[in-house]
Amino acid sequence: MAEFTTPEPARRGTGHASLAALGVKLGELDLLAPIRSGVQIPQKAVKYTPFDKLYDALISILAGAHALVEVNEGLRADPALQRAFGRTACAEQSVIQETLSAATEATVEQMETALDQIFRTHSRAAHHDYAHSFQVLDIDFSGLHCGKKAAGATKGFFDGHKSRRGRQLGRVLASRYDEIVVDRLYRGNCQLVSELPQLVKAAEETLSLTAEQRARTILRVDAGGGSVADINAALERGYQYHGKDFCGKRAQKLAKSVTTWYADPTRPERQVGWVEVEASEYVRAVRRFAVRCRKPNNQWAVGVVISTLSAQTVLAETGQPPELASDPAAELFAYANFYDDRGGGIETSVKGDKQGLGITKRNKKRFAAQQMVVQLNALAHNLLVWARGWLEPAAPVVKRLGIKRLVRDLFGIRGTVETEETGRVSRILLNEASPLARRCLAAFQLLVSTQHVVLILGQT
Numbered sequence: 001m002a003e004f005t006t007p008e009p010a011r012r013g014t015g016h017a018s019l020a021a022l023g024v025k026l027g028e029l030d031l032l033a034p035i036r037s038g039v040q041i042p043q044k045a046v047k048y049t050p051f052d053k054l055y056d057a058l059i060s061i062l063a064g065a066h067a068l069v070e071v072n073e074g075l076r077a078d079p080a081l082q083r084a085f086g087r088t089a090c091a092e093q094s095v096i097q098e099t100l101s102a103a104t105e106a107t108v109e110q111m112e113t114a115l116d117q118i119f120r121t122h123s124r125a126a127h128h129d130y131a132h133s134f135q136v137l138d139i140d141f142s143g144l145h146c147g148k149k150a151a152g153a154t155k156g157f158f159d160g161h162k163s164r165r166g167r168q169l170g171r172v173l174a175s176r177y178d179e180i181v182v183d184r185l186y187r188g189n190c191q192l193v194s195e196l197p198q199l200v201k202a203a204e205e206t207l208s209l210t211a212e213q214r215a216r217t218i219l220r221v222d223a224g225g226g227s228v229a230d231i232n233a234a235l236e237r238g239y240q241y242h243g244k245d246f247c248g249k250r251a252q253k254l255a256k257s258v259t260t261w262y263a264d265p266t267r268p269e270r271q272v273g274w275v276e277v278e279a280s281e282y283v284r285a286v287r288r289f290a291v292r293c294r295k296p297n298n299q300w301a302v303g304v305v306i307s308t309l310s311a312q313t314v315l316a317e318t319g320q321p322p323e324l325a326s327d328p329a330a331e332l333f334a335y336a337n338f339y340d341d342r343g344g345g346i347e348t349s350v351k352g353d354k355q356g357l358g359i360t361k362r363n364k365k366r367f368a369a370q371q372m373v374v375q376l377n378a379l380a381h382n383l384l385v386w387a388r389g390w391l392e393p394a395a396p397v398v399k400r401l402g403i404k405r406l407v408r409d410l411f412g413i414r415g416t417v418e419t420e421e422t423g424r425v426s427r428i429l430l431n432e433a434s435p436l437a438r439r440c441l442a443a444f445q446l447l448v449s450t451q452h453v454v455l456i457l458g459q460t
Helices: 016-029 032-036 050-062 079-084 094-102 107-124 190-207 229-234 248-255 313-317 321-325 328-344 346-355 367-391 395-398 402-409 436-449
Strands: 009-015 135-145 165-174 179-187 217-221 240-244 260-266 266-272 285-293 300-307 415-419 426-430 454-458
Touching: 009 079, 009 454, 016 050, 016 079, 016 346, 016 367, 016 415, 016 426, 016 436, 032 050, 032 107, 050 094, 050 285, 050 367, 079 285, 079 426, 094 179, 094 367, 094 436, 107 179, 107 190, 107 313, 135 179, 135 346, 165 346, 179 300, 179 367, 190 217, 190 229, 190 285, 217 328, 229 240, 229 321, 248 285, 248 300, 260 328, 266 328, 300 328, 321 367, 328 346, 346 367, 346 402, 367 395, 367 402, 367 436, 395 436, 436 454
Parallel strands: 135 217, 217 240, 426 454
Antiparallel strands: 009 415, 135 165, 165 179, 240 300, 260 266, 266 285, 285 300, 415 426
16 A cells, blocks of 8 residues: 655745735735625636736735836746735736726726725724724825826926926825825826815715714815815815915915914924914814925015814824913914824825835826726735734834835745645745844734744744
């Protein structure tokens, strides 16, 4: 009688063994089920389904590919990472490109609906405790450069480059959680002032906000969305608002009504003061203060911030004691600092995605195809943020990692992936020479523990 032997597990090296652990977790959650069942791209499935190719594109983004052409030398050449994400092979980059180009406006709507379902299930923002604290939504536009022949590519505002052409990315960020609520693509000459109501409506639908929740939601917007019509539209829906006035001439005029200017102790070049003119043009009561800074020509640059928030709310949001509400200067600085926090919210978010996910380098000529790319980028961002949250309790070091370091460092640890004959991942070995691997070992072990995957350190 022949002796029975157990097949040896397949061992494969990978430059993304830590990302393989995330792949195991996503498989357990079946997180992408709404995309698989709800997104229909009008294209025949020969060897791979359209979902397979979208999935390959997403994995490649998570693995740090800044262009889809990198799929061939990246994921396609990394069978270990493929197996960890439940794939037995990877489509060629041109085939993935063709699938994206086959997307229609109906496909984009289906993708947005699927991402809404995923967001409501897995995000922290969707489960925010409004009774305990305000939800803060930062809203902004950011330029995305592209070729002049791309659909929707026009001249517009692109980081001060007057001759550049591109499109605009409109984003709503739940800043407490660093989660993208909404990402939308616009023509390059679109501005936030014309699209703010649409972004707010989309975020409201994604978060399923009730009237009570809208009253506990702060929209924080820069001057691009600060027209009287935009602000009144938000106030009529019951939102709280904190943002700059759109009109520069009006800001100059209102600043003349300030009777007392206070020098900001943290920014000596800046002064703030209350606007004394009544704000009768708004449908709800607001407070307005002017901010001025010296320009190189020694003239004042002036802006006006409009806010529905009370002093107690702003002090709480900036981590200051409520007793300071009796100090006019401290109160003003709190309002100004709360607006400044946009820099650590949406501006940092967009910059991190450009550096870590390469959102400016994956350009498709067709507008619907680029919209699909935008949605994949947003999903990749949120997956990384959620993964950071899953790992943080056992590895506090990951809390300070932004998108770039999550992609490059945390999920770029080399190692080995072992799979059984069925394709199930049985063991992941992380490079013991990696400091992050050593510090995050327990967290990665917890991440895959329910799937009975052994995760250890070793030499690679």
